[in-house]
Amino acid sequence: MKKITIAIDGFSSCGKSTMAKDLAREVGYIYIDSGAMYRAVTLYSIENGIFDGNDIDTEKLRKEIRNIRISFRLNPATGRPDTYLNDVNVENRIRTMEVSSKVSPISALDFVRTEMVAQQQAMGKEKGIVMDGRDIGTTVFPEAELKIFVTATPEIRAQRRYDELKAKGQEASFDEILENVKQRDYIDQHREVSPLRKAEDALLLDNTNLTIEQQKEWLFEQFNKVSGIQ
Ligand SMILES: Nc1ncnc2c1ncn2[C@@H]1O[C@H](COP(=O)(O)OP(=O)(O)OP(=O)(O)O)[C@@H](O)[C@H]1O
Numbered sequence: 001m002k003k004i005t006i007a008i009d010g011f012s013s014c015g016k017s018t019m020a021k022d023l024a025r026e027v028g029y030i031y032i033d034s035g036a037m038y039r040a041v042t043l044y045s046i047e048n049g050i051f052d053g054n055d056i057d058t059e060k061l062r063k064e065i066r067n068i069r070i071s072f073r074l075n076p077a078t079g080r081p082d083t084y085l086n087d088v089n090v091e092n093r094i095r096t097m098e099v100s101s102k103v104s105p106i107s108a109l110d111f112v113r114t115e116m117v118a119q120q121q122a123m124g125k126e127k128g129i130v131m132d133g134r135d136i137g138t139t140v141f142p143e144a145e146l147k148i149f150v151t152a153t154p155e156i157r158a159q160r161r162y163d164e165l166k167a168k169g170q171e172a173s174f175d176e177i178l179e180n181v182k183q184r185d186y187i188d189q190h191r192e193v194s195p196l197r198k199a200e201d202a203l204l205l206d207n208t209n210l211t212i213e214q215q216k217e218w219l220f221e222q223f224n225k226v227s228g229i230q
């Protein structure tokens with residue numbers, strides 16, 4: 001069967017990567033978490049004195065962006081890809097609240113997006129890829145055969161993230177997570193370059209009242225419909 005490109009976009013913490021990873025694994029496609037790439041650039045900016053939370057040294061970041069190499073390597077223990085920044089595994093460090101609270105201003109910079117989009121398009125040039133993010137169906141792969149836009153209420157998304165952090169034994173505040181989710185959604189939707197929005201030809205999935213299993217089943221149905229006619 002001919003391989004296709006699958007774009008899964010939507011709001012923060014709504015389950016995009018959970019769905020995307022499951023589908024990619026079962027159909028033997030590459031999975032790319034594009035948010036991890038923006039998180040890695042943010043971590044680099046924090047650790048290299050480019051972003052202190054208030055001001056971004058855009059000139060320094062502009063000079064260094066071409067030297068920020070992001071890659072993914074399968075972690076045999078989890079069966080999932082880990083994120084590498086200049087060959088160092090940063091998977092855990094990019095998931096902290098510090099990075100979550102600083103990532104949206106970094107990802108709003110036009111030259112950061114130009115570089116990330118170029119890297120993402122190179123990763124998907126052979127098709128057979130599931131990529132999740134905010135602008136995959138609108139900017140990265142506007143020709144994707146299957147586009148999904150996922151949403152859920154901010155409260156349920158914050159609750160899911162809170163439960164996840166608690167299960168990992170990490171300190172978490174529901175209110176802080178809810179605030180972060182809302183703030184990121186706002187910045188992501190209102191930035192000038194590639195704002196978060198549903199592509200006209202994307203299918204809308206509100207998973208507020210769906211279980212992980214139910215949303216997985218729904219996504220598989222959509223995949224089977226589209227890949228069957230390619
Ligand atoms: N339908 C669901 N019901 C309950 N929990 C869910 C559901 N879908 C995903 N989750 C859980 O919600 C949390 C967030 O999911 P996930 O990381 O897939 O979201 P995301 O949209 O990729 O987030 P981000 O925007 O931060 O990358 C995870 O703990 C995941 O297991």
Ligand SMILES: Nc1ccn([C@@H]2O[C@H](COP(=O)(O)O)[C@@H](O)[C@H]2O)c(=O)n1
Pocket residue numbers: 012013034035036038039103104105107108132133134135136184185188
């Ligand atoms: N295609 C994308 C993906 C992500 N972003 C920005 O990165 C942040 C973190 O993404 P997560 O998927 O890990 O939540 C997100 O809030 C966006 O600011 C993006 O701009 N484009």
